[in-house]
Amino acid sequence: MNAHSHREESFFRKYIWSTDHKIIGLQYGLTALLFLSVGFFLMMVMRWQLAYPETPIPFVGSFFGEDGILLPEIYNSLGAMHGTIMIFLGVVPLAVGAFGNYLVPLQIGAPDMAFPKLNAASYWSYFIGGVIMMGSFFSEEGAARSGWTSYPPLADIEVGQTIWLIGMVFLITSSLLGSMNIITTIVQLRAPGLTWRRLPFFVWTQLVTSFLLVLAFPPLEAAAVLQLMDRVAGTSFFLPSGLVISGEALAVSGGGSPLLWQHLFWFLAHPEVYVLILPAMGIVSEVIANNTRKPLWGYNSLVFSVIFLGFMSFVVWAHHMFLTGMGTAMSSFFQITTMIISIPSVIILSALFISLWGASIRFNTPMLFALAFLPMFGIGGLTGLPLGIAASDIYLHDTYYVIGHFHYVVAPGTIFALFAGIYYWYPKITGRRMNERLGQLHFWPSLLFMNGVFMPMFIQGLAGVSRRLWDGGLEYAHAAGVLQWNEFMSISAWLLGISQIPFIINIFFSLKRGEKVDRNPWEATTLEWVAPSPPLPHINFETLPEVHREAYEYSVPGRNRDFTPQTEPKKG
Amino acid sequence: MIDILRDLGLPISISSNGPVIDETIALMHWLMLFLFIGWGTFFIVSLVKFRKSKSPQADYIGVKSHISTVFEVAVALIEIVLLIGFSFPIWASRVNDVPTSNEGIIHVRVVAQQYVWNIHYPGPDGIFGSTQSELVDEVSNPVGLDRSSFGASDDFITINQLHIPVNKKVRIDLSTKDVIHSFKLPELRVGQDAIPGMSIPLHFEATMTSNQFLKKMVGTPREGKGLEISCAQLCGLGHYRMRGYLTVDTEEEYNDWLSLQAEYLLEDNEEDEWGDEEDW
Amino acid sequence: MEIPYIVDERPDTGIYNAKLGIWLFLASEVMLFGGLFSSYVFLRLGAPVGAFHEWGQELNIPLATLNTLILISSSMTMVMSWVSLKMNDFKKFKLYMALTLLCALCFLVIKYLEYSAKIHHHIYPSTNTFYAIYFTLTGLHGLHIIGGMVVLFYLWVPGSNMWKIKPEQFTNRIEIVGLYWHFVDLVWIFLFPILYLL
Amino acid sequence: MSSGDDVDIQSHIKVYMMVFASLAVLTIVTVSASYLDLTSGEAIFLALVIASIKGSLVACFFMHLISEKALITWVLMLTAGFFFILMFLPMASFIDQAQIG
């Protein structure tokens, strides 16, 4: 594979069908950022309808209907696709595909991923899946409109779902290939001396995340195949007998169960939410360790907690299904596991907080985003608890409270962590630092408006407003007292969009004009900073690094510098 | 706490199972607040105290004590208390206390379908006639009631109009004709998904009539708008308008309403079964 | 810098990269078929008592038994082709690979006969939940066979040049594809009783 | 590749032969057993036991799991654990849900 690393490669070989993990990582990253913008764009359109129901959408209205008013069915499409795009095409590819690909080999001192061709295949499978998903908007039937959860029987009978399922199969394949590659890389290609206890925490989170993907995605693939059969071959895996749709008896054999889908779906989708959060935690830990200039507090308990978290995430899925008619045994079991799984999260967060004590904190942009992650994830995580307690979930299930809960963990949580990562590793990728002032201009408004969008959701949720309502609750009397928030949230969302402009400018501006830096601008200890910036094509390091110390030797007493790279040999 | 949550939007609860659920929600939020403020204070103090200009040299060890472990154990203990003390009993009562005999209770069937709630009352004999999906006719027979079956002759079906008497146990058997819906009475803290192919029982008891409720709402944005059934699960393009009306009557009002329905049935005038849209 | 441990084992884990890779892949396959098996259980429990047994009576047990034996044989020849490489006997390797492919082909032909008999009797996936899961499981398994055949064929003819240049890596490749092939056999070992016999 | 000497391999081949024979025999056994007059519970149990034996034979010998490195064993044990969760819980759910509906 690396035989041609010294040869000149054609443009196509170098940037398109590349097998270099760094190029693939960048491909993943750019595509995912693009999809994030698309997902966000859909949401900004939906927020117009929620704020000003049944008024024509400005600027882009003509895409969505003759008179520019968002129809309910289109609203449902946009909602389902917002969820799908954000999760499967945005955050997972960015967190695992981009960050995992780019950084894991560097952090473990490997020349490339274990299977470079598979790596490229994984990206292209993702790309095809993305194209199929996007294409569904322009197909005759339109995009899927049964929520990202695709509950049958609705999903079995609604238009657009077939394309969604086919797209999902590609995305699942991509994730499977990618995560097998990451696991193998971590296990097999660690540099000499890099023992498990010396592994940077980020690598640990990638390892656990990849295991989640390998083992949890296939049941969803199975479910997708079954739903595809229902739609294409007329089977009734998810359709019981005796359904009457719009006055017509549904002509199927029946005998299936809609709950089967829910079980298989959530068997994936709960581990999936930890796939969204664990890499984010990894990134945040790296940034915090570096900018507090001290080791992470409780490395062992952090590692133990992510492993335990990963393990437990397979046995909590039915907390999404409390209201499906569950008996006492099942509901008690899943409540207990849900409460158990919250403990390692608390431990991880605590360890990160405690790491701050006694530090010497540098408030640069990556650190700001990483610090903001902590309380924001805290809010999201804490509001998960009343949902995990079945008694309170009776009231809160499928209200905006749930929407608020998970947006706090994914948007100001994961997205902020990813921003932190981009600012932090940008110098490694380009050899230039991103602009601090623009970074601050990105951070502060983003923090403000994120809360502006999502905080009122808890209020609406407490009032009992259901999610996925086209008119934002106008129809319902119990929503009357909290409707005024809709406009507030929408305006916050649009301002949040505007706040991203400095970021986009920063990315392109710094490519040419950013301050030039050497290979270790943040004075960090882990291996990626030993490589040149950017790392050498295909081989990363000039010589194979050898590891002599733990990952975070910052401010060790008695040393003349406040950091000691992992490669520095121990004396005598 | 419950007052704070009320101010934030939580509606008053008007059912016998509401208070325990509210209590659980309140306790959960106490726990959350406690954790958030505790950690938040630590967080802010650390940020201020250990900024670079004030603390140029980091301390390699940092926190030595393991007080956080105590803290974590405390969180775990509180969670256990919440589970065993509140959630398990509430759930057990939800699942196991479903009234099995029709003595002294109101028993109705609710059949959801895309964008309406069909309410099936057993009539004076208290016996539901059997239903078949083949008999469904959207206009004249939305639930597919077999009029010739045992006990069916006095059954009546309303659309989107659920009437129940106050202070009386109500049992509802929830099912659906097409896709998944979710039957939610926000003020009564009742919620249950309607799953195709299943009939799921649920039970509750209202403690306040609609009229009393409306009086309480005077002066709030809710003024003049009564109780309702909302659909909490995406069920298609009309999900947002799948709203039913719940009326909690006094015993007399309820009986009057029942006899009115019986009269309608005698007149065999299907049109009149349709409730007046805006009438709560 | 080459990627390490493509051919040799890493000392502390004792395996080479592709070995871990294939096992992870098989782990995901276990979960894929696991999802379908658990759907089978779910549907079987949901069907009227005895209905699955009743519906399954239409299936042709002798043909399926034959197919089981064929697939077991192909596993045998597969492992023999790997052993042949280990003993540096390239000719025998070719022979055993050919036999493996032949077995796979027989399996598919019999599968085709079974399917067409069903369709002839107007039995489709939509007939009832048993046939739904029957066609899905055997269909997916069949796709795995076809996929395996493509790889086997590649290694049998065009890919076998590698033997001359990098014999060790080639032997590893055969071991890897063998693991996959045995797994497909293993899945069938479970499919056979639950679909045909119960 | 830790290739052993020829004698070693010869004995391997013998093992493979025996495994192959057992698999064939067990196939016949399981088919014949299905014609026995068993209750459905017994039949399911018997068929699954035989299938598990056959499966283990394939896994242990053809896939040489029996002499595989610890790492792989761990990965597979993890998978097996999740596989059983996957198999068990839809059933548990079914029983639980049947109780009330």
Ligand code: HEA
């Ligand atoms: C990254 C994603 C992510 C994460 C990490 C979580 C974490 C958790 N989630 Fe969430 N969840 C989702 C994403 C996520 N969730 C999504 C997407 C949905 C909706 C899906 C849909 O229906 O569409 C959902 C829905 C959902 C439900 C179903 C609700 C319903 O539909 O009725 C439940 C119920 O139990 C739940 C529970 C939990 C719990 C207990 C945690 C726990 O792991 C949380 C543990 C964390 C903590 C306990 C916080 C610890 C922090 C501190 C103690 C410090 C705090 C203080 C300061 C910072 C100052 N979640």
Ligand code: HEA
């Ligand atoms: C990872 C997951 C994720 C993320 C990040 C988001 C982000 C956001 N979401 Fe979303 N959302 C979901 C997952 C996510 N969401 C899911 C699963 C649902 C449920 C769907 C369903 O019901 O089925 C949902 C539903 C949902 C609803 C409810 C709709 C309804 O029920 O009717 C709302 C309402 O306001 C909403 C709003 C937002 C907003 C304002 C953001 C904002 O925070 C967006 C922030 C994003 C950005 C700031 C983009 C940053 C990108 C860039 C800056 C790109 C730069 C580009 C280049 C350099 C090229 N979301």
Ligand code: CUA
């Ligand atoms: Cu019915 Cu939503």
Ligand SMILES: [Cu+2]
């Ligand atoms: Cu969950």
